[in-house]
Amino acid sequence: MQWETVIGLEIHAQLATRSKIFSGASTAFGAEPNTQACAIDLGLPGVLPVLNREAVVMAVRFSAAIGADLERRSVFARKNYFYPDLPKGYQISQFELPIVGRGSVDILLDDGEMRSVGVTRAHLEEDAGKSLHEDFHGLTGIDLNRAGTPLLEIVSEPDMRSAKEAVAYARKIHQIVRYIGICDGNMQEGSFRVDANVSIRPLGGELGTRAELKNINSFRFLERAINFEVERQIDVLESGGKVVQETRLYDPDRDETRSMRSKEEANDYRYFPDPDLLPVELDDAFIDAALTGMPELPDARRARFCEAYALSQSDAAQLTASRELADYYEAAVQEAGDARLAATWIMGELAGALNRGGLDIGQSPISAVLLGGLLRRIADNTISGKIAKQVFETMWSEGGAADAIIQNRGLRQITDAGAIAGIVDAVVQANPSQVEAYRQADEKKQAKMLGFFVGQVMQASKGKANPTQVNELLRRKLNA
């Protein structure tokens, strides 16, 4: 039987507000337990929630970014269940009337094709705290610092057909929320959490029963978890069993998913509109203000990069992967005056160095302007590409501008034909047997043998001789 995989994702993006969604407590990550939980976060008797305006602004921006139907009127509801890290015994979320309605994003598949993935809705809600099961000798500790942190839950349509597509979609949402500055996207700290609803069906058949995969904290694990789960479901069905609707936890150490709870044990959440909060009514003035300063979105920027900088789709996609990288590239181009060269260096030398150092673009020791300064000197033939790599190393480890390094170390390229001719003469004189061999050889062999002489000349010039000129003069001299 040929099986088709059907995947939908629920993504929880933690909104980058300074304070919580319903209280004034800080949302900063990593503080001592329970130091960022005020009376409202603790759910003390008598306290009331007040909606953080900034969280609404961020939801409006997201709505615009995915071309969704922004709901002018949305309602907060209570999702009731008991858990020790849920202080009020209910989570304030949006249920029947979410703030963001239907939208979609385009993802680029491996075969270069574009595919549209539907976003069903996105709604605002508060996060719960954390239960800490270690270090308490049979007891459970509760840390409520995270309680009340604003989340935007983004629910997709079941439009994805493979783990790779799911990853491409998740990356796309990740890229968008970071571009528009509403989420830092840190998956390790839980700022961007992805749950996957996975089912399989005979190709083109009725939808199968789905399992919800949780505890996925990287894109790599997302792909692995889905692949494992698809194989598991195929095994179950092909051996005559039934897939049960359940929540399964992904265990990255064992690379498998394990059952957490089945739907039969699930809570009845008894949703109802929260009487402590008025419906959120958005008017034009609020929406206009929220959308002021919206940056160029990734798709538009990629298209512009192709056009303006004559880049391939894939290079443009790579350079617009994050807003920081795209900003870096454009600043470097402006300084270097050569878009192609800047693309090559940023995706090559710079990306390699950042990768080795475990740094992201924002932490690069070489700023875009300084890198552009270096590239300008390649473009205007002041230095060769090879020397430029040396200068790059120096800039990376010691800092400083390319021009100063070139000046101080005397790295300026030798382009004086007379000076190069002198070195060429000396090399030819010093290697009579090789010269003889060269002159005996056929054209094909000569091309290979020329490299020896070029190497000698470059060595003698400490790499500074213009390679084009060296080749030209050597060839003329040897063939004379």
Add this chain to the structure above:
Amino acid sequence: MHTKSIAELGAGLRAGEFSSVELTRAFLDRIERYEADLNSFITLAPEHALTGAAKADAMIRRGEAAPLAGIPIAHKDIFCTNGLKTSCGSKMLDSFIAPYDATVVSRLDEAGAVMLGKTNMDEFAMGSSNETSYYGVVHNPWDRRLVPGGSSGGSAAAVAARLCTAATGTDTGGSIRQPAALCGITGLKPTYGRVSRYGMIAFASSLDQGGVLCRSAADAAVMLQAIAGFDPRDSTSAQEPVPDYSEPLHESLAGLRIGLPKEYFNEGLDGEVARSIELAIDEYRRLGAEVVDVSLPNSGLSVATYYVVAPAECSSNLSRFDGVRFGYRCQAPADLEDLYKRSRSEGFGAEVKRRILIGTYALSAGYYDAYYLKAQQIRHLISDDFRRAFERVDVIMGPTSPTTAFAIGEKADDPVTMYLSDIYTIAANLAGLPGISIPVRQAAGKPVGLQIIGNYFQEAKLLNVAHRLQQESDWHLAVPAGY
């Protein structure tokens, strides 16, 4: 001193006839003398009160007197008080000390009022007789064998017995107006959103409204002035400006249109109560008012609607009392589920548990549409009834309660009969309208309350209408024998 109005006491304080410390001591002495008979307080705060009184005296001497400077009051034990126990009448919160003041408390503090203590109440404000309190029943000062009404029964009894000048209360289905009626005092429930709910322990959030229990409409005007107004910490509090409540008290009632809903004078109404109400209406005719018959056709549905909406909200609001972070926790829980089950089973009383169960049921999957959603629809119909009535009249009048105070224990085992004692008050909560109960005559020596319901934010009109009657009569001045 204990029979003087807030205005008279304020004048006496400013004139130096007596100090706030003396006044406070006088009330503390009365509490010491009568409290054992009434059980109207859960917590007394004599030291806090005397410190506050001394501060008020200093303010008065400096001529900075705030409107309530030095006036001794009490708070219903549902309002959080920083550093002083707030029990909400429940074993669940017997050990709870809030680290903050409710907005109502801080505003009265700023107005210079002196808090004597926290008054008894039905557990989590669920009750109409003050019999569900973990701290025991409150006795009606008019007759110790009778209930004071509820849930603000402690506040009503304390004000009626002149153990404080005024007290705060909350009204979810009649919890200010009904005990005010049964204890022969003036009780005002403002428009929903007029007074901040911040720090007021929630029973049913869409119905709860803080207000005041006083000896007169004039006193109520001063108290309301202090607590009314928008609070950024309560999203449901109204941005509506606060008018001067005392200034229009004396306005003439000539041409006032009073609506009498025929549904409020039905067979459930006690004959003596009906007669007292009719006599009061006659008094208003003499004051120049015009009386019009109106109809509130859906009012018969209000009790049923209320007993879906209020328990539904309470089932969620009371989820935070789980034994994890504060309040009562059972001994030696075996595991998490045991902790939840026993903490809540042991910490809550029977009526609270009944309402949590009803509310949980009403919100359950498969029942939500039939109960909660339907109740919300009826709520709209009830509001529409009032809207239509207020197109024709300025205020609506009727009895506050179908009977006078009943005997302690009489209805305690019959929740439905108990619920029906709020039959005339609940509709105002469902619609969010302001209402006031004032004492009018007596039936067999027991106080009768006249309820006046106004349009949204018409508290000034209600107080004016109430005050004019109180100028012409002295029912509000009657003090229970022995106090």
